Amino acid sequence: MTEHSTDYELVIRPKYGLLDLNWQELKEYRELLFFLALREIKIRYKQTMMGASWALLQPFFTMIIFTLIFGRLAKMPSDGVPYPIFSYSGLLLWTYFSNALSQSSNSLVENAPLLSKVYMPRIFIPTAPCLSGFLDYIIAMSILAVMMVYYRFVPGISILLLPLIVLLTFMLASGVGYWLSSICVKYRDVKFVLPFFVQLLMFVSPVIYPVSIISGKLQWLLYLNPLTGLMNAHRACLLGHSPVDFIGLSISALITIVIFLSGILYLRSTEKYFADLI
Amino acid sequence: MSSLKREEPIISVKHLSKEYNIGIDKTYKTLSGTFTSAIKHPLKTLKDSRKPCSTFWALKDVNFDVKSGEVVGIIGRNGAGKSTLLKVLSRITFPTEGEIKMLGRVGSLLEVGTGFHPELSGRENIYFNGAILGMKKREIDDKFDEIVKFSGVEKFLDTPVKRYSSGMQVRLAFSVAANLDPEILVIDEVLAVGDAAFQKKCLGKMKAVSEDGRTVLFVSHNMNAVENLCTRAIMLNSGKLTSDGYDTREIINKYLTSNDQENKNCTWINKGNEYLNAWFAPEKAYLTDELGNTIDNGQFHNKVNHYFNLYGTIKEIDPALQVGYALYDENNNLLYWTNFNDTTEEEWPQLSKGKFCFTGLIPKRFLNEGLYRIEPMVSMYFREWIIQPGVNAPILYFEVKGGLSDSPYWLARRPGILAPLLKWSVEKVD
Secondary structure, three states: EEEEEEEEEEEEOOOOOOOOOOOOHHHHHHHHHHHHHHHHHHHHHHOOOOOOHHHHHHHHHHHHHHHHHHHHHHHOOOOOOOOHHHHHHOOOOOOOOHHHHHHHHHHHHHHHHHHHOOOOOOHHHHHHHHHHHHHHHHHHHHHHHHHHOOOOOOOHHHHHHHHHHEEEEEEEHHHHHHHHHHHHHHHHHHHHHHHEEEEEEEOOOOOOOOOOHHHHHHHHHHHOHHHHHHHHHHHHHHOOOOOOOHHHHHHHHHHHHHHHHHHHHHHHHHHHHHHHOO | HHHHHHOOOOOOEEEEEEEEEOOOOOOOOOOHHHHHHHHHHHHHHHHHHOOOOOOOEEEEEEEEEEEOHHHEEOOOOOOOHHHHHHHOOOOOOOOOOEEEEEEEEEEEEEEOOOOOOOEEEEHHHHHHHHOOOOOOOHHHOOOOOHHHHHHHHHHOOOOOOHOOOHHHHHHHHHHHHHHHOOOOEEEEEEEOOHHHHHHHHHHHHHHHHHHOOOOOEEEEEHHHHHHHOEEEEEEOOEEEEEEEOOOOOOOOHHHHHOOOOOOOOOOEOOOOOOOOOOEEEEEEEEEOOOOOOOOOOOEEOOOOEEEEEEEEOOOOOOOOOEEEEEEEEEEOOEEEEEEEOOOOOHOOOOOOOOOEEEEEOHHHHHHOOOEEEEEEEEEEEOOOOEEOOOOOOEEEEEEEOOOOOOOOOOOOOOOOOEOOOOOOOOOOOO
């Protein structure tokens, strides 16, 4: 008969502790996270003519428009780097972050049938879109590579930091995603606020402008936004045009970790009501 | 495994209660809504927030233990708490009070095809759906051929599921779920899908699962399935466990003949959009006597004919439309099915779009004394069920009393299910 029935005991009670994250279960279900991310990738470009090249075209055309408007017309400074490559290196990470954040925040509501009909670690649902976004990021990276050859940029040793920066961006996107998607289960207002929030966030992050255009005294304000440190470090380690600002990166890392962990806790503490509220 | 261990219940439910908030706030909340009402009616909002929301106990103090290898059928009327119980058991929602202990992996199947994505192919959906139900990739790999074979969609494996017929989708989804093998399987009304042949296949699969020694909890309105598959039945009524036992037949009878006033309906009125389909909208089912008077006390006198009436709107003309009724006795024996088009095609009534009333005879001096259950039956001939007796049909009850015959020798109930008054001829033979 069932030999493994004794080593697996499950107790369902009205409440469980805030810190009872149940890693064992996350490990048990880890393949589902992979399948969720894979599904995300597979359906994103279904029935489109251009397919995955949209991952290239979106940041590419944005870069061209920004280069025309901010680079040519507004003469935006860009730390001595040609404006197209400056803005594209920022847009690369920004596109990943904003897509991941938007999809993650809407994910729980969009997957309402999953929540009300099946048990699984809920946290996977907002995590999956942040994972699947990596593919787009890598595809879009190819244009940057071409531009770097064209503009003769060679990344330095600090390129080794890139995985860490991308990981932190992932944690930030999913951390905010955990918060917003859980809130959205109860308050659908999130859906309407989100586009503004994302737009606003872009203008307070050094995506298309360098931090140096803000005068020294107020610069610290920018660093309250964890994206600032990540954007700067991302650009610096790819283009190698300036040393990586470790202080800025550390501040970002710290804020990111706080958001990420608190997001997990918030989602875990509210998830038991999801099926009743959604 | 030691015998001691096996005696231990695999599921133990103690004082389980689940409370839902109902009332004003049925849909989701909006922040601004909360704000504006706070500004407009500050006092009222304050009062509202202090006043406890009206609540409703979907489950109240439910206790039972299930031993390994039992197949438990959970029965009860709509709203009795069956689905809530399954949801709590599958950890989709949490109990308000009480505790459940389970030894073993739980696989739950509350809906067929949860997570199916229309854009993905059959193959991709098998993997994804399997993962959602808690299977590992390796497990799915192993069972892939079996799943495909069971579903019968071999040819369309690489076609997006959105191009499947609804029957194919359901078959594929059930096949994935049927190959799930946790120690505890929780199933909600999945047999109400697919055609008769596939339902039979599903029942066979469920039987195999239970013979494997796995524990199954099974909610269904299909009493035949419960009786055939389950070793034990539990009846819920308004959130409380009212019967529990190993004589499933007895509990089913209790359920079917329960003496609740509200359950003894002899008319049914569609509350809105029940049984939605493209062809026929049933609106009302009722019983009448020979003069066309509606019978509202459910009492039949056997001396006169009675009629079953199903009133509704034909939305789309389709020669496949079948309307009839099914008649059961109080022991849940199906006595017969009858359809309006049981005659030759030439004699069929002309149907057109609009309101129709289908009236079928319940013959006099044919039934014995007792309580009967009549269920409307609507289907598209061999294509799909709209109202399936024993599965999703509304139930009407009537009681036959008196008037069994004119003979002074036969006044009361006779042995046998039926008590037809038949013609005899007696001739002297030399």
